[in-house]
Amino acid sequence: MSPKEQSFLTRVQQILPQLHPAERRIGEFVCDFPGELASYSAQELASLAHVSKATVTRFIQRLGYENYEEARRHARAEKATGSRLFLTTSADAAGEQSIVAHVAQSVENLQATFLGVGETQLNSVASAILSARKVWVIGFRASAPFASYLQWQLTQVIEQVVAIPASGQTLGEHVVSMKSDDVVILFGLRRRVSNTDALINQIRKTGARLLFVTDEEVPFLASAEWHFRCQTLAPGPLFNHVSVMALCHLIITRSIEHAAASGRTRLRNIEAINEALDEL
Structure with missing residues (x-):
């Protein structure tokens, strides 16, 4: 080079x-x-x-x-x-940044993030998740833990949800199975992998509905049905992801609320099985 x-x-x-x-x-x-x-x-x-x-x-x-x-x-x-x-x-x-400075920045990040995430958008995402044939959740590097967390929590309310790719798998093995009645939740937090744009293009070709979750630096993506930008500013050397976790929590909670009786029934059944298996 x-x-x-x-x-x-x-x-x-x-x-x-x-x-x-x-x-x-x-x-x-x-x-x-x-x-x-x-x-x-x-x-x-x-x-x-x-x-x-x-x-x-x-x-x-x-x-x-x-x-x-x-x-x-x-x-x-x-x-x-x-x-x-x-x-x-x-x-x-x-020198060290004070706890007060970190907390204040977290609060500011939350407020800035949810100025751009309205009730209508959140309700639309929850409805799409509940009606989807399958929900695919994708995240790499810093985004991977949030993708895994969201998928894990969404299993409380829907059956067909998967975080991809698993170890040893390629994206192609999953994208080939995506359909127009699916929902894809793609986390694209800094620093994004180099093939992010190519992946978005492939998802677009499947016709699946896309929720793109990024930091504040990413321009709005016109091809995504929803694009939520999370404020990640921090007084220290690392990005502050408080608003990302709060967004995951809201998506999950709103999905459970929209699932109503069926969602509560699934939660009760999960707890009953856990108790029977003496796992927790």
Whole structure:
């Protein structure tokens, strides 16, 4: 792979052992906080890393960029992928964030998320889930635990629900079975796998109704019947997924409410069998 095809961070990491002390200091700083280069001027970055502007210029040239602006454009492009490494700042690392700050951000995330998720949309999703031939729940990386949780909880109210793919399986083995009277719930939280767009295109071809659950950075997807965007801002180095779990809880609860008597009967039967098996 030529240097121009490499990611910004790969360029820095590969050249780091060859750098002189001052340049290595800026290199190590950029490795820890690459988003700083995307956000600040050369002079500001020099000040943050405690080196001269001339050192920053030499460092950028050693990376193979013509100038600082070219390097910053490259860093900004990688920042847009959603890596938390690019979203963490040197100010964040200066000290611990208080519990109050984390709780306040969680509350703000919940409020921002549910401004975009109305009762009508939620009721529509619940009705679709209950009437579907089969519900498919998909999630990778950070999205995988939420997909698994939603599928597990939905079994309380519907029979035909599956989280895919299981270990050793491919998506094609499942997508080929999707029908127009199915519902697909796809979690696409940062950082998304590279084949997300291709997967959405394949789901669209099946005619299945799609619920797309993402973070706030994803533009609205016109081909999805529902697109819920969850606010995931955080004062620390990780994404805050409180609003994602709250959304899962609401989808499950509303589905149980819409199932009415049949849903309550299924829940009672599940509990009776659990008791008979002495599992819990």
